[in-house]
Amino acid sequence: MNDLAALGLEAARSAGAGYADVRINRYRNQRLAAREDHLTAISDEESYGFGIRVLVKGTWGFAASSRVTREEVPRVAALAVATAKANLAGRGEAIRLVPVERYEDVWQTPFVKDPFDVPLDRKVELLLAINREALRVKGAKYCSSSLHFVREDKSLASTVGTQLSQTLIRCNPAYTVTAVDGATGRFATRSHDIPPAAYGYEYVEEAHLAEQAGRIAEEAVRKLRARPAASGRKDLVLHPSNLWLTIHESVGHPTELDRALGYEANFAGTSFATPEKLGKLRFGSSRVNFIADRILPGGLATVGYDDDGVKARRWHLVKDGLFVDYQTTREQARWIGQTSSKGCAHADSWASIPFQRMPNDSLLPGTAARSAEDLIAEVKDGIYIVGDGSYSIDQQRYNFQFSGQFFREIRDGKLGDPLRDLAYQSNTTEFWNACDGLGGPETWMTHGTFYDGKGEPGQVNAVSHASPVARFRGINVLSTERKL
Amino acid sequence: MIPSAEALRAMASKILGLSGAGEALVRLGAERRGNTRFANNGITTAGSSEDLTVTVVSVFGKRHGAARTNVTDEASLARVVRRSEELARLSPADPEWLPVLPPQTYLKAEGLDSALGDLGPEARASRVIALTGRSNSKGLLSSGFFEHSSSATALASSASLFAYSARNEGSFSTTARTRDGAGSGWAGLDFGRLIDLDAERLGRLAMEKAARSASPKELPPGKYTVILEPQAVADLMGSLAFSLDARSADEGRSVFSRPGGGTRIGERMLSERVDLISDPTASGLAGSLFDEDGLPAQRITWFDRGALRHLLMSRYWAHKTANRPTGPMANLILPGGTDTVEEMIRTAERAVLVTRFWYIRFVDPQTLLLTGITRDGTFLVENGKIARAVSNFRFNESPITMLRNVEMISAPRQVAGGSIPMAMPAIRSRDFTFSSVSRAV
Numbered sequence: 001m002n003d004l005a006a007l008g009l010e011a012a013r014s015a016g017a018g019y020a021d022v023r024i025n026r027y028r029n030q031r032l033a034a035r036e037d038h039l040t041a042i043s044d045e046e047s048y049g050f051g052i053r054v055l056v057k058g059t060w061g062f063a064a065s066s067r068v069t070r071e072e073v074p075r076v077a078a079l080a081v082a083t084a085k086a087n088l089a090g091r092g093e094a095i096r097l098v099p100v101e102r103y104e105d106v107w108q109t110p111f112v113k114d115p116f117d118v119p120l121d122r123k124v125e126l127l128l129a130i131n132r133e134a135l136r137v138k139g140a141k142y143c144s145s146s147l148h149f150v151r152e153d154k155s156l157a158s159t160v161g162t163q164l165s166q167t168l169i170r171c172n173p174a175y176t177v178t179a180v181d182g183a184t185g186r187f188a189t190r191s192h193d194i195p196p197a198a199y200g201y202e203y204v205e206e207a208h209l210a211e212q213a214g215r216i217a218e219e220a221v222r223k224l225r226a227r228p229a230a231s232g233r234k235d236l237v238l239h240p241s242n243l244w245l246t247i248h249e250s251v252g253h254p255t256e257l258d259r260a261l262g263y264e265a266n267f268a269g270t271s272f273a274t275p276e277k278l279g280k281l282r283f284g285s286s287r288v289n290f291i292a293d294r295i296l297p298g299g300l301a302t303v304g305y306d307d308d309g310v311k312a313r314r315w316h317l318v319k320d321g322l323f324v325d326y327q328t329t330r331e332q333a334r335w336i337g338q339t340s341s342k343g344c345a346h347a348d349s350w351a352s353i354p355f356q357r358m359p360n361d362s363l364l365p366g367t368a369a370r371s372a373e374d375l376i377a378e379v380k381d382g383i384y385i386v387g388d389g390s391y392s393i394d395q396q397r398y399n400f401q402f403s404g405q406f407f408r409e410i411r412d413g414k415l416g417d418p419l420r421d422l423a424y425q426s427n428t429t430e431f432w433n434a435c436d437g438l439g440g441p442e443t444w445m446t447h448g449t450f451y452d453g454k455g456e457p458g459q460v461n462a463v464s465h466a467s468p469v470a471r472f473r474g475i476n477v478l479s480t481e482r483k484l
Numbered sequence: 485m486i487p488s489a490e491a492l493r494a495m496a497s498k499i500l501g502l503s504g505a506g507e508a509l510v511r512l513g514a515e516r517r518g519n520t521r522f523a524n525n526g527i528t529t530a531g532s533s534e535d536l537t538v539t540v541v542s543v544f545g546k547r548h549g550a551a552r553t554n555v556t557d558e559a560s561l562a563r564v565v566r567r568s569e570e571l572a573r574l575s576p577a578d579p580e581w582l583p584v585l586p587p588q589t590y591l592k593a594e595g596l597d598s599a600l601g602d603l604g605p606e607a608r609a610s611r612v613i614a615l616t617g618r619s620n621s622k623g624l625l626s627s628g629f630f631e632h633s634s635s636a637t638a639l640a641s642s643a644s645l646f647a648y649s650a651r652n653e654g655s656f657s658t659t660a661r662t663r664d665g666a667g668s669g670w671a672g673l674d675f676g677r678l679i680d681l682d683a684e685r686l687g688r689l690a691m692e693k694a695a696r697s698a699s700p701k702e703l704p705p706g707k708y709t710v711i712l713e714p715q716a717v718a719d720l721m722g723s724l725a726f727s728l729d730a731r732s733a734d735e736g737r738s739v740f741s742r743p744g745g746g747t748r749i750g751e752r753m754l755s756e757r758v759d760l761i762s763d764p765t766a767s768g769l770a771g772s773l774f775d776e777d778g779l780p781a782q783r784i785t786w787f788d789r790g791a792l793r794h795l796l797m798s799r800y801w802a803h804k805t806a807n808r809p810t811g812p813m814a815n816l817i818l819p820g821g822t823d824t825v826e827e828m829i830r831t832a833e834r835a836v837l838v839t840r841f842w843y844i845r846f847v848d849p850q851t852l853l854l855t856g857i858t859r860d861g862t863f864l865v866e867n868g869k870i871a872r873a874v875s876n877f878r879f880n881e882s883p884i885t886m887l888r889n890v891e892m893i894s895a896p897r898q899v900a901g902g903s904i905p906m907a908m909p910a911i912r913s914r915d916f917t918f919s920s921v922s923r924a925v
Contacts, residue, residue, distance in 0.1 A: 042575045043550035044567055049535065061605075062531030066554045083530050086605035090613040092526025120574040128576075142735065180736040185743030186850065187736060263523045266627040266659040266670075269842070269859075269924070351517075351533035392843045392878070394857040396924035399878055401855050403847065423847060423855070425878065425920055456521055456629035478919060482851040484739070484753075484884055 004073050005157035008052050011077035013159060016085070017054035017061075019097060020077070021158035023307065024050040024068060025350040028116060033146040034127035036135065042120070049350035052077050056084035058094025064351040097330040098340055100310050102160050107304025108167035110297070111200025115149035115171055118201045123147055127175075129210040134177045137217035139224065145175035147204070148196075148450065150462075162309040170300055170462055172196035172450050173204050175213065179220040188420065190220035190405055193241040193387045195447040196462065197298045219406050222418045228481045229407065229422035235382035236424060236472045237375050237437075242404045243363070244447035244465040245388040250428040251283075251290050252361040252465065254397035255317045256344075256454075257326040261335060267456050269395025272428065273323055275336050281323040284432030289364040290318040292327055294343055299360035300448045300462035301346075307354035310343035317361060321433075329356045348459040357461040358452060365468035366438035372469040375437045382410035383419065383477065388447075390423060401425045401478070421481040437471035444468045486601075486636040487514045487536075489648040495538075495556075496640035502565045505542035505572060507584045508642045511776060513537045515635040516601075520608040523627035525616040530605050542568040543584065546577040580800045584641040585778045593649065593770045599678040600652040601634040608632075611656075615687035619660060624691055628658030630683070639778045649773045652676060657900055658687050659860060660694035661925075667873070668925050669693025670840060670860035672715070672900035676770045680898070693839060693861040700873035702921050703864060709835040709891070710916040711828045711865065716858075717818070718899040718908040719841040720883040723854055725816050725904065728786055730795035734805065739852040739884060740795060747795060754790040755890035757821060761785050764814035768898055769905040771814035781814040790888075813904060820909030823892040828912040830868045831892075835912065837863040837870065841879070852882045857922055876925070877918035889913045 005022040012020035026048045033041040050073065051064035061084025063076045127145045134143040152168040176191040194207045238246070253259060254271040262270055273281065283290075294312035296302050303312050308330040317325050326336065329345040346357035376384060387405025394400070403423040409416035426434075448464030487495075496510045513536070520530040538561065539552040549571025553564045608630050619626035632654040639647040657672030671689035675681050712720075733740035733747040740748050754760075764773055764781040773781050777799060785793045794810060802809035829837065839861035847853040858876045865871065891914055896907040 038578055038580070039576050040578060040580060041550070042548075042571050043552065044571060045552040046564075047535075047537075047552075047554050049533075049554065051531075051533070059527070060529045062529065064531065064533040066535045079532065083532065083605040086609045087520070087527040087530050090522070090527040090609050090616060092524055092528075120571065124574070124576060142737070178737055182736055182745055183743070185736065185741055187741075189737075261524075262625060262627060262661070263528060265523060265625075265661060265668075266629055266657060270661075270665070272924075351535060353529050353531050355529070390845050390847045390855065392845045392855045392857065394876065394878070394922040394924035395842055395859055396922075398924050399857065399920060399922035401847075401878060401880075421848065427923070457517070457519055457631060476920075478880070480847045480853060480880065482848065482853050482882065482885075484851050484882065 002155060002157065004068065005155065007070065008073045008077045009157060009159055011074040012052060012054045012081055015078050015081035016056050017081055019055040019159050021053050021156060022050060023350055024155045026153045028151040030116060030149045032123050032127060034131055035144045036131055036142060039124055039127065051350045052080045053353065054080045054084055055095060056081055057088060058096065059084045059087050059091045060095065062353045095331050096334060098333040100160055100308060100330055100341065102162050103305060103309060103311065104163045105304065106165045109169040109198045111169045113201040114169065115201040116151055126209065130175050130213045133210050133213035134217040137214055137221060139179045139221035140177050140217035141180045142178040143175060148172040156307065156309055158309055160309060164305050164309060166304050168303065169200055170196060170198050171201065171203050173207060173209055177217040177220040179224040181224055186224060188220055188224035190216050190223055191387065192216045196300060196450050198300050198302055199298050223406065223420050226418040226420040229419040229477060229479050231479045232477060233474045234477045235379045236475050237372060237379060237382060237384045237410065237469065239386040239469055240445040240467045241387045241447050242385045243467045243470055245391050246402050247361060247363055247465045247467060249391060249393040250397060250400055252358045255326050256356055257328050257332045257335060258356045268454060272396045272398050277323055279322065279324060282321055282433065283318045283323040283429055284321045285435050286321045287366060287438055288318060288321045288432050288435055289316065291315065291362055291364060292317050292342065293360045293362055296360040296464060296466065298446055299464040301358060301360045301464060306343040306345045307347050308341060308345035310341045312343055315342060327356060327359060332356060346461055348461060352459050355455055357454065358463045360464045362466035363468065365441045365444040369440040369442060371439060371443060375439065375469060375471040376410050376415060377413040379410045380412055384408045384410055384415060398427045421479060423478050423480050425476045425478050431472060431475065434472045434474060435470055436473050439468035439470065486516060486634045486650055492636060492638035492648060493646055496638055499538065499540060499561055499565060500640060500642060502562055503542065503642065505544055505569050507543035509541040509584045510640045511539040512638040515633055517633040518603060519629065519631040520605065520612055521629050522612050522616060524625050525620045527609060527612055538564060540565050540568040542572040544572050546579065546581045547572045547575045548578060548581055549575050582799050582803060584643050585645045586643040587645050588647065588778055588780050590647060590773050590780045591764045593764060593773055594676060594767060596650055597652045597677040600632055600654050603632050611683040615658060615683055618687060619691060622691055623663060624660045624694055625663060626658055626660045626687065630656045639774065641778065645778045647774045647778050651770055654678065654681060655900055656681055656683055656686060658690045660690040662694055662698050665925055667694045667698030668860045669697055673898060674900045674905060675898065676768050680768055697861045697873040700875045702875045705877065705918045705920050707915045707917055709832065709912065709914045711825065711832065711835050711837045711910065711912045713825065713839055713910050714897050714908040715840040715899045716838045717911050718902055718906045719844060720854065720886060721816060721906060721908060722902055723844060723846060724852065724883045725813060727852055728796050730797045731801040733795055739850060740792060749792050749795065752791045753884055754787055754887040756790045757890050757893050758787055758790050758887050759819050760787040761817050762813050762815055763817060766815060766817060769815040769907055771905050772812050775812040779809055779811045781811045784810055815905040817907045818896055818909055820896050821893040823894050825894060825910045828892045828910065829865050829870060832865045833867060835865040836874065837865050847880060852884050853880060854882065855880050876922040878920045878922055879917060880919045881917045886913045886916060889915055
């Protein structure tokens with residue numbers, strides 16, 4: 001074990017902690033940004049420090065510092081214990097962690113090329129090539145592109161005896177094209193659909209970002225000239241690049257056990273999916289299966305072990321349409337009578353307190369080989385939506401509104417003209433119960449975000465959601481065109 | 485203790501001394517944070533952290549690169565300087581780059597509040613325990629968050645710029661819910677002086693709202709006159725503030741772009757009763773005194789009697805369009821009027837009273853159309869009285885329209901949760917679009 005981690009555990013124990021863990025973590029971020037024909041930003045960031053979490057008589061305390069020294073570690077351990085003691089009189093029920101196996105292991109994101117080892121000129125050239133290709137398209141006026149790479153070197157030592165060392169790598173390529181019609185004052189943007197992922201730089205190279213920039217730019221221009229959508233009930237066929245965000249908000253967040261039990265009430269809210277509904281709530285139609293997954297290849301929330309030292313796994317949240325389980329940590333599992341954690345503890349920094357964060361929650365594909373075209377063929381009056389757009393959901397995860405990047409009308413089983421200015425509104429269980437068609441395994445794709453927020457103080461989590469293309473009947477579509 | 489100006493000046497000049505670049509800028513940020521979180525009438529987590537970050541921007545002509553670290557031994561500082569130089573050398577020339585700034589003159593903000601700076605876990609816990617005890621005795625469930633920080637930021641450039649600012653910031657917010665989950669109330673405040681925090685009062689407000697909002701009835705979606713409490717106004721203003729950018733307006737991709745070219749500066753876009761300003765010296769609303777280049781924050785009038793007067797102008801865009809840069813938006817203040825919420829209610833035939841909004845997102849930047857949800861206390865006002873609690877609504881509305889349709893406006897007060905400090909009034913506005921009903925409490 002790292003000497004400093006051992007020192008921290010010993011200091012916490014001798015000050016009165018019944019349980020303690022020490023995380024000593026280094027985070028590296030590299031960001032490049034370009035607009036039109038030039039690079040606007042290039043930066044490397046490093047953040048290194050440690051956090052000590054303790055339980056004293058069933059009460060949490062936490063303290064952290066960026067001075068990783070033999071003098072600072074015992075001071076911070078003592079401060080964490082003092083913080084727990086200060087809270088003793090004000091805590092609710094005493095925290096009792098469910099058991100965990102003791103692990104000694106090393107784990108890393110499978111990658112071929114560490115993005116931090118790839119020469120910068122290749123990254124710069126990629127961004128400028130994307131912008132060049134996009135701006136070749138007539139009517140495309142602006143293009144902003146960026147690359148963001150993360151490398152986390154994390155260690156965890158706990159009084160359970162666990163000693164873990166993990167290296168996590170993530171890549172986030174992004175670009176947006178804007179088309180402007182100066183005469184009318186109208187403009188339209190189209191962001192590409194290539195998701196961030198937990199792979200090495202090979203992922204960026206294989207994504208053909210510049211090769212697709214022309215098509216994305218053309219779609220920005222088509223969107224500008226598209227017909228505005230009319231409000232009304234429509235059948236929707238949603239591409240995984242759109243549906244991932246709906247899954248994230250309407251399935252991922254409501255099945256967080258801390259939310260369901262009021263622990264996020266002051267911030268993001270609570271959840272309609274309360275524990276008495278386990279095994280009873282018809283969350284979706286019988287073809288709907290959601291799994292929570294911390295082992296999904298390329299998944300942004302994929303790890304070897306969580307920040308409680310629990311080994312990564314996958315399990316059902318919704319099985320054949322029925323709500324069956326939650327996302328939990330060692331603290332939470334007992335709240336619903338479970339004896340082991342699902343492994344969802346995560347802290348976004350050495351300075352942050354680990355708490356329950358979302359695994360890669362995914363919609364399983366249908367078993368038959370059905371394509372988007374197959375699903376569209378059975379729609380008389382509908383809309384096909386690609387890419388994620390505006391998104392908002394209420395504080396109990398009932399009522400939501402999502403938009404997209406690119407919309408095509410569906411008329412009599414065939415794709416028609418592009419549409420603009422629309423969003424779909426629904427309630428979570430009504431929406432998932434309206435799902436009557438799933439694409440097959442060949443349509444299953446992973447999308448996600450680097451920036452899922454939760455908690456106070458706010459923490460950011462990277463998470464992916466895989467899904468097939470899927471069809472929903474009779475969803476409320478809202479025209480969002482306005483005149484000022 | 486957060487580092488003094490002298491300490492950060494010495495550190496910055498040591499780092500600048502290591503630079504071999506044509507120009508260099510050093511940014512230092514020191515921070516101490518503490519927080520206590522509670523839910524279901526009990527403290528759940530509490531913690532503290534300390535950090536010191538060093539960012540070095542190195543420049544060769546128009547090539548620039550930035551590197552940041554929080555490891556501050558001599559070798560690491562030398563390494564971060566070299567890395568920024570390496571990045572700058574590998575970077576192509578940036579035609580938008582302007583030379584690092586020479587010395588600037590800065591406004592003076594309020595001094596530090598040692599009472600807030602010295603808060604520890606016991607002082608936080610005692611305020612929380614008083615609140616949760618009251619909540620328990622009323623049969624309600626309270627949750628909330630109490631956070632404070634002390635920070636110092638310094639900038640130094642190879643052109644002899646030095647800027648320093650130190651701040652204490654605090655925030656306290658609480659949500660009370662009825663045990664059956666049928667009612668929810670919220671109150672919160674961001675503050676720069678501990679004396680401005682009355683946690684007991686905030687707890688009481690949230691608890692009263694929770695009890696009063698229980699068992700709401702549904703109203704059909706549609707256009708309503710709304711009475712927006714200051715927090716609800718602030719929740720909409722963040723998106724408006726974000727859009728006050730000169731460059732995107734000039735480029736034709738903003739609600740502030742004029743069809744046919746140019747911006748809407750000079751155009752009366754809002755009610756004549758609406759002014760919108762930033763004032764870095766405003767008491768209790770201390771924001772940034774300078775941006776990351778060292779450009780000073782100033783007092784700026786964004787809207788004057790409803791007419792757009794200024795848009796945020798970056799150094800580069802000011803240079804390109806022969807304008808003066810505005811500096812950063814330190815805070816946002818809508819000075820408002822003399823009406824009160826009580827009068828707005830008393831004189832309303834039918835209106836919806838909104839405590840706050842949640843999950844606000846842009847739907848269409850062309851019209852600044854936003855969507856979001858009402859939360860933690862939504863009420864129907866009829867014939868001059870609060871008639872009953874109503875279910876929450878999803879809205880699809882533009883703050884431009886809301887501020888154009890103003891009927892009554894109160895004096896401003898400090899609010900919570902903004903990315904910059906804000907003081908906002910309550911506003912009564914007509915024809916606000918609620919597009920669907922939410923069952924969420």
